[in-house]
Each structure stands twice: as C-alpha cells, then as structure tokens.
Amino acid sequence: MLIEVGHYALALALALSLTQMVMPIWASRTGDPVLRSVTVPAALATFACIAFAFGALTYAHVTSDFSVQNVVENSHSMKPLIYKISGVWGNHEGSMMLWVLILALFGAVVALARNSVPPTLRANTLGVQAAITAVFLLFILITSNPFARLNPAPVEGRDLNPLLQDPGLAIHPPLLYLGYVGFSITFAFAIAALIEGRIDAAWARAVRPWTLAAWCFLTVGIAMGSYWAYYELGWGGWWFWDPVENASLMPWLAGTALVHSTVVMEKRDALKVWTVLLAILTFSLSLLGTFLVRSGVLTSVHTFATDPTRGTFILGILVVFIGGSLALYAWRAPTLRQGGLFAPISREGALVMNNLFLSAACATVLVGTLYPLALESLTGEKISVGAPFFNLTFVPLAVPLLLVVPFGQTLAWKRGDLAAASQRLFVGFAIALVVALAAIAVTWGGPVGAPLGIGLGAYLILGAALEIVTRAKARSVGLSLRRAAGLPRSAWGTALAHAGVGVTVIGIAAQAWSVEALATLPRGGELRAGPYVAVLEGVLPRTGPNYTETVAHLTIREGGVPVGVLEPGKRFYASRNMSVSEAGLLTIGVSQVYASVGETGTDGRVGIRLYYKPLVLLIWLGAVVMALGGGLSLTDRRFRVGAPAMKPAPRDAAGPVPPHSVPAE
Structure with a gap:
C-alpha cells in the first residue's frame, strides 16, 4: 500500500508543481499579490510530496520488498544496509527520484528565503523552478516509474551492480546532484530576471549564494567520483577524460566562471548580460550531462539508461529549456541596461580574462566530447577522442588562467x-x-x-x-x-x-613521477615500484555478505623494512555472475602505494600490478580545500542579507526634502 501511496504522491507533486508554475504568470498579468503568494506553499507542498515518495522507495529497498521491480533489479536481501540505501539512487529510476527531490528541496529553500530575495523575483524564480520539476516528474511518471509492481514477486533480487557497491558511490551521486540541480536555481533566477526585464545588484546578491553553494557541492562530487574511479576500477589513474566525466566537468568550468562573474556584477554592476548567459549555459550543460548519461548514446560504467525512448524524452527537455531560455535571452538581452565601466587593468579585467579562459576550456571539452557522437550520427564513422586531444587543448588554456589568478586577487577594482x-x-x-x-x-x-x-x-x-x-x-x-x-x-x-x-x-x-610495475609472482615473489617493494605472502579466500573473494596478501617494504600491508582481491557476486577487482591502497603521508590483482595461473602464480603514486592525495584534498573555501565564503554576513533596497527619504514639517534616496535598513 505504501508503494501505491508513494506513486500517488509523485502524481500529486506534478499537479502542485504545475500550480506553482502557473500562479506567478497569472499574478504578473493581473497584479494580484495573493496569486503570487501561492507559489510559496505550493513549493513546500511539492517538496513534501516528493520527499514522501522518495522515502517510500527507500523503505522498499531497506525492507527488500521484492514485489517492486526497482528493488528486484537493484537489491538483494544479503546486501549491507548502506548499499540497500545507496541502491535507491544506484539506478536510472531511483537516481531521477533523487534528482527531483533535490530540485524540490532547492525550491522549498528559496520559498523560505523571504528576507534575502525580493518577492516578485522569488515568485518568478519558483515558477521557473516548478516548470523544471514538472517536466522531470512527467518524465519519471511516463518513462521511469520506480514504483512498478511485479506479480508474482520473486524470492530474491538481482543485486546492485557490484561496481556501485562502494561507500564512494553512496556519497558521490547526492553531492553531484546537489551541484547539478543547484545550478537550476541560478538558471531559474536568470529566466525570472529576463521575464521581469530587470537585473541589478539585488539580483546578483540573491543569485550568488546559490551559485557558490552549487559550485561547492559539484566540486566535492566530482572529486569523490574521481577518487572512486581511481581505486574501484583498478586503472590506477585519477581522470580518464571519459565522456561522462567530461559531462560533469563542463558545468563545473562554466559554474566557476559564473561564480566570478557574479562577483563583478555585485561589486561593480557590470557584466550583467554575460552573467545571465553564463547562468543559462551552466544549467544547460548540466542537462546535457543528464542526456549523455541516460540516453544510451554513450557506453560507460557511469551511464544508467540505454532506452532510446527515455533519450528522446530527455532530448525534448533539452530543446525546450535550452532553446527556450536562449530564445528568451536573445529577445530580452538587448533591452537590458549595461553596467559600469572599468579599465582593462583592474580586478574586473582579470575576472573577465578568467571567464574567457574558463569558457574556452569548457568549449574544448564540449567539442572533444560531442564531436565523435556528431560524426557517428552523420557519417556512421566511429572515432575516439581521448587524453592526447584534451591534454593538448585544455592544458594550454589552464596554465595561463592559473598564472592570472594571483594578479586578479591583487589588482584594485575599476582601475589597477x-x-x-x-x-x-x-x-x-x-x-x-x-x-x-x-x-x-x-x-x-x-x-x-x-x-x-x-x-x-x-x-x-x-x-x-x-x-x-x-x-x-x-x-x-x-x-x-x-x-x-x-x-x-x-x-x-x-x-x-x-x-x-x-x-x-x-x-x-x-x-x-608515478611508477608502475607489472609481474606474475609466485608465493614469496617481489615486485618493485619506486622506493617500495611488494612481497606476495600468499592468496587467501574470503566470504562477504553477498560475495566471495580471493585476496592477495602483500607486504610492502621500503629499504627492507616493512611499512604496511596491501590486500587487493577479486570479488565474485553470484547473484550478478560478475567479478570485480578490489584495489589495495597503502597511504604514506599524502602519497600512496596501490596494488591490483589479476588472474591466478594453474601454477599458483598471481598477476600483480603495483603503482607508486607520489603526492596523489593532494589532488582530492585540494578539491576539498576549494569547497571549504566556498563554504567559508557562504558564511559571510553579506550572503545572509539582501541587497540594499532604495526608498524615498522622509519628509519633514518644513517641506519636501530635495529628491534623493537612502539605503533601506
């Protein structure tokens, strides 16, 4: 019964989001503030309904309710609890539920932000956000129903993809979605401002915290995904220029540019038109990533769906939102008042250069990702664009960008x-x-x-x-x-x-300076990578809750002195009839010794791949530091108060005061 109520809650959320979408439009035509105020309770109710539906699906996974098709295809009664929970979003239908849950959550938070967002801007923003929510709810209800029942119900489930049974995948998707979907708020603010025809410091002050928060989440989400791929897939690398990885990098690059351009707009009332365009493009790239992951046009360990029907639906969503927003931008942008002027040598000028390099870098990643797909669709020819292309195009743009960063911090505003x-x-x-x-x-x-x-x-x-x-x-x-x-x-x-x-x-x-070594070792055999030597002590069998495992026991020595133990292995999941490698990691300071195991021969020799990765943890620690910096900025008092509103000066008994304005407290 709970499953049916959860399904009904999704349908009710669709009706509420449509109401939330229509009311601001109606209010703008009639000037009725009561209609405009309906958006706030509608946004809160939409979130409540989606949260209930998501909770019902989570309960079905936790209790192993195998009458639900989504649970059967992605769970197992012997699976650890953490993976039963992460299995909710470890599949297409559940991940879309998480997507709309975060969409509705951000909408609810905007609805509650009464003091930091002007009422008309808030209502229009909630209306645009509701349109996005409604379309994705419609997508779920029509093509991706997570509450479909099976009759008769099987005794056991098929288990979650073993590659996804990892703590990193329990954390990575929610963080990534908080970034992706967080940029939907900046998109909604931009469209609302274009509808209203007004973009000023109040708009920049309202949109900047959301942009920065989304950027922080996306930064940590990408870093977590990179670390998961590094240790779980057994490739020994931290970034592979995989098309789906690129799909997350592109909105991050555009979002980084947006974070900096909103600073210029807030401080100097400049770059208005460009900032709005960046807000539109950043979320558009997030939608593009959704299409690449779920349309079946890519084959990757990161992708979920391969159903062409779903891909066509998402392509329609892209056309509506990206095409519609760019058309609105083309219509409204020429009417927007230009902002303040500044010298080329100034902090504003440095931030403009920052935006140019970031945009160019994003464009190179976009071309390298989409060109093979476009070529295949037009000519049928398949090509692969990999690391050599991206290293030759992306790195030359990244280096001068990084050289400019300290100068941008040091130059004065307006004229440096x-x-x-x-x-x-x-x-x-x-x-x-x-x-x-x-x-x-x-x-x-x-x-x-x-x-x-x-x-x-x-x-x-x-x-x-x-x-x-x-x-x-x-x-x-x-x-x-x-x-x-x-x-x-x-x-x-x-x-x-x-x-x-x-x-x-x-x-x-x-x-x-990384070192890689590969050998087939007998018991007692040694393999060196950099200053470290791995000694194979033996091979041990183990049994997990829903898998069996063969583990290679390696002693790591430096200069003949033992410094640690590695236990890479191969796990076999009978329910999926699938084997996966489990890397062994030994952390020494911020460096790591990394080992993965291959096949075991008939003579008992084991294939071992050993890496020495100097300072490798700094890659992900740096990303965490970036996000912490963004989070610290969000605690600044200026992010918690609205932009100064202008009100007429009071008149006294002596007569009218010469016209001027004072900031509202």
Whole structure:
C-alpha cells in the first residue's frame, strides 16, 4: 500500500508543481499579490510530496520488498544496509527520484528565503523552478516509474551492480546532484530576471549564494567520483577524460566562471548580460550531462539508461529549456541596461580574462566530447577522442588562467596598477621559482613539466597567502593579526579556494613521477615500484555478505623494512555472475602505494600490478580545500542579507526634502 501511496504522491507533486508554475504568470498579468503568494506553499507542498515518495522507495529497498521491480533489479536481501540505501539512487529510476527531490528541496529553500530575495523575483524564480520539476516528474511518471509492481514477486533480487557497491558511490551521486540541480536555481533566477526585464545588484546578491553553494557541492562530487574511479576500477589513474566525466566537468568550468562573474556584477554592476548567459549555459550543460548519461548514446560504467525512448524524452527537455531560455535571452538581452565601466587593468579585467579562459576550456571539452557522437550520427564513422586531444587543448588554456589568478586577487577594482601588483607578488613568485628549481634538482633526468607544475601550485598557494598578508599588513604583528581576523569571511574563503587549486595542481603535476610495475609472482615473489617493494605472502579466500573473494596478501617494504600491508582481491557476486577487482591502497603521508590483482595461473602464480603514486592525495584534498573555501565564503554576513533596497527619504514639517534616496535598513 505504501508503494501505491508513494506513486500517488509523485502524481500529486506534478499537479502542485504545475500550480506553482502557473500562479506567478497569472499574478504578473493581473497584479494580484495573493496569486503570487501561492507559489510559496505550493513549493513546500511539492517538496513534501516528493520527499514522501522518495522515502517510500527507500523503505522498499531497506525492507527488500521484492514485489517492486526497482528493488528486484537493484537489491538483494544479503546486501549491507548502506548499499540497500545507496541502491535507491544506484539506478536510472531511483537516481531521477533523487534528482527531483533535490530540485524540490532547492525550491522549498528559496520559498523560505523571504528576507534575502525580493518577492516578485522569488515568485518568478519558483515558477521557473516548478516548470523544471514538472517536466522531470512527467518524465519519471511516463518513462521511469520506480514504483512498478511485479506479480508474482520473486524470492530474491538481482543485486546492485557490484561496481556501485562502494561507500564512494553512496556519497558521490547526492553531492553531484546537489551541484547539478543547484545550478537550476541560478538558471531559474536568470529566466525570472529576463521575464521581469530587470537585473541589478539585488539580483546578483540573491543569485550568488546559490551559485557558490552549487559550485561547492559539484566540486566535492566530482572529486569523490574521481577518487572512486581511481581505486574501484583498478586503472590506477585519477581522470580518464571519459565522456561522462567530461559531462560533469563542463558545468563545473562554466559554474566557476559564473561564480566570478557574479562577483563583478555585485561589486561593480557590470557584466550583467554575460552573467545571465553564463547562468543559462551552466544549467544547460548540466542537462546535457543528464542526456549523455541516460540516453544510451554513450557506453560507460557511469551511464544508467540505454532506452532510446527515455533519450528522446530527455532530448525534448533539452530543446525546450535550452532553446527556450536562449530564445528568451536573445529577445530580452538587448533591452537590458549595461553596467559600469572599468579599465582593462583592474580586478574586473582579470575576472573577465578568467571567464574567457574558463569558457574556452569548457568549449574544448564540449567539442572533444560531442564531436565523435556528431560524426557517428552523420557519417556512421566511429572515432575516439581521448587524453592526447584534451591534454593538448585544455592544458594550454589552464596554465595561463592559473598564472592570472594571483594578479586578479591583487589588482584594485575599476582601475589597477599592474606594476604594483607585480611587486606585491614578487616574493611569492621568487619562492615558487626556487621550489620549481629544487624539484628539478631532486628529480634530475625526469620529466621537466612536473617541477614547473609544482612551482605553479606553490605560486598559487603563496599568492593566496600574500593577498591576506597584504590586506592585513600593519605597523605591528599584533595589529596585523587583529586586522586579519577582522577581514570578511569571503576574503578568507577566496584565498582558501585559490590555495586549494594550488594544492590540486601540485598533486596533478606529481603524477608525472608515478611508477608502475607489472609481474606474475609466485608465493614469496617481489615486485618493485619506486622506493617500495611488494612481497606476495600468499592468496587467501574470503566470504562477504553477498560475495566471495580471493585476496592477495602483500607486504610492502621500503629499504627492507616493512611499512604496511596491501590486500587487493577479486570479488565474485553470484547473484550478478560478475567479478570485480578490489584495489589495495597503502597511504604514506599524502602519497600512496596501490596494488591490483589479476588472474591466478594453474601454477599458483598471481598477476600483480603495483603503482607508486607520489603526492596523489593532494589532488582530492585540494578539491576539498576549494569547497571549504566556498563554504567559508557562504558564511559571510553579506550572503545572509539582501541587497540594499532604495526608498524615498522622509519628509519633514518644513517641506519636501530635495529628491534623493537612502539605503533601506
């Protein structure tokens, strides 16, 4: 009965979201504030209905209700509880439920944000958000019903894809969706502003926290997905330029540009038209990623659905929202008032350059991802665009972008002094150069680009630190510390996020020194990777809750001294008749020794692949630092209050005051 009620709740949410969509339009025509106010309770009710439906599906998975087809296809009674829960979104139907749940959640939060968003803007934004929710609810109800029953019900389920039975996949999709769907709010704000024909500082102040929050979630979500692929798939790499990975990278690049452009718009009332376009494009790229994952046009471990009907439906959603929003933008953009002017050498100018490089990098990833698909659909010819293309096009754009970042922090608003900024950054640049030269000396004869990358990362970290030091500099250390403590949290957050980029760059550059070794070892055999030697002590059988496993027991030695143990293995899931590799990881500082096991021969010899990954954890730690910087910025008081509203000055008994305006408290 609960399943049927959950299905009904989805249908009711569709009706409520349609109401939420129509009321602001009706109110704008009639000028009735009562109709406009309906959007708030409608948004809250929509979220409540979808949350109930999602809870009903989760309950079915946790209790192993095998009368539900979705549970049968993605669960097993012996599966651990955490994977029963993550199995809810580890499939197409459930992941779409999570998508609309987060959509409705963001809509509900906007509905409750009464003080930070002007009423008309909030109502129109909720109306646009409701349109997105309604379309995806319709998609679920027509093509992807998660509540379909089976009669008779089987005794046991088919289990979740073994690759998805991992803690990383329990966390990665929700974080990724919070990023993807979070950008739907910025999209809704942009469309609402275009409908109203008004974009000002109040709009920028309202949209910036949502943009930053979505960017933080997407950053951590991509990092978690990268780490999962690194240790779960047994490839030993952290990024593979897989088309579905690219589908998450593109909105991140556009979202990063959007975060910076909203700063310019809020501070200087500039880049209005460009910022709105970025808001539209960022969510459009999120929708494109949804199409790539669920249409069947790609074959990847990341994809869910291969049903052409679903792909056609999602393609229709893309046409409606992307085409419709760009058409509205083309109609309204020429009527928008241009913002303030600024010199090319200024913080605004640096942020514009930042946007240009990020947009160009996003375009290269888009072309490299879609070109093979377009070529195949037009000519039938299949080609593969992989790492060589992306490394040759993306990296040359990323390097100058990173070089500009510290200058952007140092230049003044409106008109900056490039020579003075260079002087302030000289110490950081000199130290970074020393770090790069030291890396070259220590690794003489190795790759040249890696030490330069280490130096670039150090330059970014030092540039972020120097920005805080420069702003807090005073006559005494005590006064400097007090000034630093009094800086806005957004200043600290910006410095932390930029330092996080530097940490990630160092981790990426250090992978040029990774060492890989492959051998078939007998018991007692040794395999060296870098300074570490793996000794095969034996092969052990193990039994898990829903799998059997063969584990290779490896002792890791450095200079003849044991430093740890690795136990890579192969797991066999009988319910799926599928084997997967489980990597063994030994963390030493921020470096790792990584091992995966191959086939076992008839003579008892085991195939072992061993990696030494220096500083590899910095790749993901840097992403966490970036997100923490964004989160710290969100705690700034300026993000919790609305933009100053203008109201007429009061009149006194002596007569009217000359016309002017004062900020509303």
